[in-house]
Amino acid sequence: MIRFRRVFSGGLLRFNRIRPFSASKNDLTDPIPVVSSVASPKESSQHIDAGSSIRKPISLWPGMYHSPVTNALWEARSRIFEKPGDSAAPPQSSGGDELVARPPSRSRTSIQYKFSEDYILREQYRNPWNEIRMGKLVEDLDALAGTISFKHCCNDDGTTRPLLLVTASVDRLVLKKPILLDTDLKIMGAVTWVGRSSMEIQLEVVQSIEEAHNCSDSLALTANFTFVARDPKTEKSAPINQISVETAREKHLQEEAEERNKLRKRMKSLKRGSDDCEKDLTRLQMLLAEGRVFCDMPALADRNSILIRDTCFENSFICQPQQRNTYGRIFGGFLMRKAFELAFSTTYAFAGAAPQFVEVDHVDFLKPVDVGNFLRLKSCILYTELDNPDEPLINVEVVAHVTRPEQRSSEVSNRFYFTFTIRPEAFNNGLKVRKVVPATEEEARRVLERMDAESSQ
Numbered sequence: 001m002i003r004f005r006r007v008f009s010g011g012l013l014r015f016n017r018i019r020p021f022s023a024s025k026n027d028l029t030d031p032i033p034v035v036s037s038v039a040s041p042k043e044s045s046q047h048i049d050a051g052s053s054i055r056k057p058i059s060l061w062p063g064m065y066h067s068p069v070t071n072a073l074w075e076a077r078s079r080i081f082e083k084p085g086d087s088a089a090p091p092q093s094s095g096g097d098e099l100v101a102r103p104p105s106r107s108r109t110s111i112q113y114k115f116s117e118d119y120i121l122r123e124q125y126r127n128p129w130n131e132i133r134m135g136k137l138v139e140d141l142d143a144l145a146g147t148i149s150f151k152h153c154c155n156d157d158g159t160t161r162p163l164l165l166v167t168a169s170v171d172r173l174v175l176k177k178p179i180l181l182d183t184d185l186k187i188m189g190a191v192t193w194v195g196r197s198s199m200e201i202q203l204e205v206v207q208s209i210e211e212a213h214n215c216s217d218s219l220a221l222t223a224n225f226t227f228v229a230r231d232p233k234t235e236k237s238a239p240i241n242q243i244s245v246e247t248a249r250e251k252h253l254q255e256e257a258e259e260r261n262k263l264r265k266r267m268k269s270l271k272r273g274s275d276d277c278e279k280d281l282t283r284l285q286m287l288l289a290e291g292r293v294f295c296d297m298p299a300l301a302d303r304n305s306i307l308i309r310d311t312c313f314e315n316s317f318i319c320q321p322q323q324r325n326t327y328g329r330i331f332g333g334f335l336m337r338k339a340f341e342l343a344f345s346t347t348y349a350f351a352g353a354a355p356q357f358v359e360v361d362h363v364d365f366l367k368p369v370d371v372g373n374f375l376r377l378k379s380c381i382l383y384t385e386l387d388n389p390d391e392p393l394i395n396v397e398v399v400a401h402v403t404r405p406e407q408r409s410s411e412v413s414n415r416f417y418f419t420f421t422i423r424p425e426a427f428n429n430g431l432k433v434r435k436v437v438p439a440t441e442e443e444a445r446r447v448l449e450r451m452d453a454e455s456s457q
Helices: 067-080 121-123 136-152 250-269 274-296 331-350 424-429 443-453
Strands: 109-115 164-170 174-177 185-194 198-205 219-230 305-307 313-318 354-359 376-383 393-404 408-422 435-437
Touching: 067 109, 067 136, 067 393, 109 136, 136 164, 136 174, 136 219, 136 331, 164 331, 185 250, 198 250, 250 274, 274 305, 274 435, 274 443, 313 331, 331 354, 331 393, 331 408, 376 408, 376 424, 376 435, 376 443, 393 443, 408 424
Parallel strands: 305 435
Antiparallel strands: 109 185, 164 219, 174 219, 174 354, 185 198, 198 219, 313 376, 354 408, 376 393, 393 408
């Protein structure tokens, strides 16, 4: 059994190599400059207030999804679109095809959650255990990344070439410490790397506490989103503004993002040799051995184990206009939230106790999801890691299928992989997390693929 380095708290954490924006002590008194609109970066402003937008409806976005943070972010974006006599569509500049290099400060944005004083906002993010709804926070991160990508691509005069900016992938999203619901929270980020038509955006969730002596102590979560630009007419890749780093820290972040980009490309092109195939066959047979007992001799099967197929859940829904983004397609963040909530429910039903979120693995957005599509989400517990019985890890797979009944077609749009653990107090009543085993060769291969992906990061 491969042992992974992930620990929810009190131990080693992944992504230690990521340098947070708030890494230096000087940042305690000199916060990151915030540009809350797409106007010139010289025009400074306050943090975007997530709560205030609840009382500021925007009629410009008829399909606006009702999240207080997406409301606030679209309010920040609206200065590009809302001009006297202009239509709701993005205007095109006469000389808008010129590309220029933009510094990270051009796109840097933060959102402030005033949980300590805004009861309405706090209630919208509360889960049944009086903790924050992580799926809703993940949805907000995608919305913030979209605004940051938009600001990087727009022109100084408030006009921009028409571009489709879509979420291409999300790197591993790691929770470094529990997030409190009664303490103010801030999410912030900026573009850290740019290719020809893609950009990486690093986001941080920061929650300061009185006991924290430096900014790194208040860093609760990090994530890296990759957005790509498409031509709205041809939907082919479109060039975007390059990045011009201004500080040593920004240079370091750019180099790290470049390394991650190279690693992703290497992983996609990696091909196993014959020795690896033989080794995988041995591992495959070992995984299937216990599952065959369940199938062929169920009376003799281990009661502390369960088949993957017996942990499955599914839900489905029609994608509504209220869930679309400014380009008329379904929010990537909305899909991530729905997948998270299904994964959470699956883990809850499997373990018999409320789960605690640990991380989301790398997510690729393979197919766009449009308004009116029939979306089916299927989840299962793929495997469990029980080396540490006091802190078991439960790995959940959620597969999103876009189904078009008129065309008799169904294809996978996303695969999500979540990891949860169980609250320590749940084990006081004798709770025991079961081992999950595959019953078919296809299931066993999926398990091995995920285990190898985890161990390579």
